[in-house]
Amino acid sequence: MDFSTPATLVPILETMRTVMETDVLPLESKFGHTGLLTTILPDLRRIRDRVKSLGLWAPQLHKHLGGMGLSLVEHACVSEVLGRSPLGHYAFNCQAPDAGNMEILEMFGTPEQKERFLGPLVRGEVRSCFAMTEPELAGSNPTSLATAARADGDDYVIDGHKWFTTGADGAAFAIVMAVTDPSAPPHARASQIIVPTSTPGWRIVRNISVMGHAGDDWASHSEVRLEGVRVPKSHRIGEEGSGFLIAQERLGPGRIHHAMRWMGMCERSFELMCRRASTRELSPGKVLGTKQTIQNWIAESRAEINAARLMILHAAWKMQNEGAYAAREEISLIKFFAADVLGKVVDRALQTHGALGLTDDTVLASFYRFERAARIYDGPDEVHKGVVAKRILKGFGVAVK
Numbered sequence: 001m002d003f004s005t006p007a008t009l010v011p012i013l014e015t016m017r018t019v020m021e022t023d024v025l026p027l028e029s030k031f032g033h034t035g036l037l038t039t040i041l042p043d044l045r046r047i048r049d050r051v052k053s054l055g056l057w058a059p060q061l062h063k064h065l066g067g068m069g070l071s072l073v074e075h076a077c078v079s080e081v082l083g084r085s086p087l088g089h090y091a092f093n094c095q096a097p098d099a100g101n102m103e104i105l106e107m108f109g110t111p112e113q114k115e116r117f118l119g120p121l122v123r124g125e126v127r128s129c130f131a132m133t134e135p136e137l138a139g140s141n142p143t144s145l146a147t148a149a150r151a152d153g154d155d156y157v158i159d160g161h162k163w164f165t166t167g168a169d170g171a172a173f174a175i176v177m178a179v180t181d182p183s184a185p186p187h188a189r190a191s192q193i194i195v196p197t198s199t200p201g202w203r204i205v206r207n208i209s210v211m212g213h214a215g216d217d218w219a220s221h222s223e224v225r226l227e228g229v230r231v232p233k234s235h236r237i238g239e240e241g242s243g244f245l246i247a248q249e250r251l252g253p254g255r256i257h258h259a260m261r262w263m264g265m266c267e268r269s270f271e272l273m274c275r276r277a278s279t280r281e282l283s284p285g286k287v288l289g290t291k292q293t294i295q296n297w298i299a300e301s302r303a304e305i306n307a308a309r310l311m312i313l314h315a316a317w318k319m320q321n322e323g324a325y326a327a328r329e330e331i332s333l334i335k336f337f338a339a340d341v342l343g344k345v346v347d348r349a350l351q352t353h354g355a356l357g358l359t360d361d362t363v364l365a366s367f368y369r370f371e372r373a374a375r376i377y378d379g380p381d382e383v384h385k386g387v388v389a390k391r392i393l394k395g396f397g398v399a400v401k
């Protein structure tokens with residue numbers, strides 16, 4: 001068992017850390033104070049150019065597409081470094097949901113779809129979004145969709161209502177999950193269809209206010225209406241009815257990327273907590289860190305981050321070597337375990353900062369506000385716990401549906 005970071009990755013991570021420290025982190029205060037991404041977009045574009053010139057662009061993508069061609073395990077390590085800031089993944093063009101959309105288009109897209117939609121996305125000229133969840137139906141059961149794509153000659157006409165479509169504000173196109181055959185078995189009813197957002201009938205109702213922040217651009221989640229949206233059938237990705245299959249392909253690596261991004265947030269929060277504990281004086285010469293409660297938080301956080309990190313890297317290694325299907329239990333385990341660790345570590349760091357922790361003068365409030373969602377998106381905790389427990393109980397002869 002070799003726990004060392006691959007030698008080829010060490011200089012890459014070092015350069016990324018430098019870009020994060022010198023370019024990305026200084027932008028955070030503007031992001032945190034205003035919540036308006038548009039005010040820092042010009043600066044972010046400049047950083048993106050620097051990232052490109054350093055050869056660090058799109059680490060998750062194959063080299064022939066203009067990415068770094070890193071393996072899943074390598075990209076997991078990268079994701080941790082970039083996760084130290086809410087702006088990190090965007091700066092390197094591996095932010096959700098674009099990274100997942102790039103992956104889908106690379107794997108399942110036609111040559112025309114790749115040229116028209118994947119190319120500009122990879123080059124960072126446009127952004128995209130992924131519209132599956134609907135307000136009226138339980139997103140935890142993705143087979144229950146009301147959005148319908150009706151065949152009409154060579155076209156589909158799509159009607160539906162979506163929400164929490166991350167990054168829809170300003171996206172050039174959406175990948176929309178819509179029912180193409182309501183009479184098919186549940187997992188074969190839907191297809192993924194590319195909808196340029198300039199198509200008549202695509203309408204953003206609002207950027208949803210999440211914990212008091214509606215955000216904008218890629219840092220937002222929109223409610224969207226599709227009203228008679230007409231697109232050619234050639235915009236369908238893969239076979240008709242393959243929407244769920246393709247969604248599964250997307251979710252596996254995506255969960256590894258997210259979980260390691262959370263580890264980056266954990267490490268940053270941990271460092272802030274330790275720094276505050278060693279400098280904040282309760283009385284002359286007596287810092288917070290002399291108190292056992294704070295010491296417990298530090299020790300518990302260290303243990304939990306280490307445990308989660310090892311579990312994620314193991315899941316990534318298994319997925320890389322044995323495939324997503326073989327690693328499905330490990331992926332479910334890390335999804336709820338790492339999200340829980342994230343919540344606990346950020347909360348302790350925030351508490352250690354007292355009132356300061358609630359302000360936007362540190363990054364902690366932003367982590368707290370936006371990452372509570374980690375326990376809900378890509379499958380809520382309870383769904384993943386159910387998946388794991390059922391598989392285990394099956395080994396004991398219990399057939400739980």
Ligand SMILES: Cc1cc2nc3c(=O)[nH]c(=O)nc-3n(C[C@H](O)[C@H](O)[C@H](O)COP(=O)(O)OP(=O)(O)OC[C@H]3O[C@@H](n4cnc5c(N)ncnc54)[C@H](O)[C@@H]3O)c2cc1C
Pocket residue numbers: 097130131132133137138139140141163164165166167221373376377378379380381382383386
């Ligand atoms: C920040 C954020 C970004 C998102 N981005 C996107 C996006 O870009 N595109 C997109 O399509 N969707 C997106 N989503 C939506 C997300 O995928 C759904 O919120 C998620 O699938 C859960 O669906 P739901 O919200 O309808 O909750 P519901 O399905 O209504 O579930 C509610 C709660 O019920 C419990 N529950 C559910 N199932 C079970 C079960 N089997 N056993 C026990 N308890 C259960 C859980 O506690 C769950 O939180 C995003 C969500 C968030 C919060």
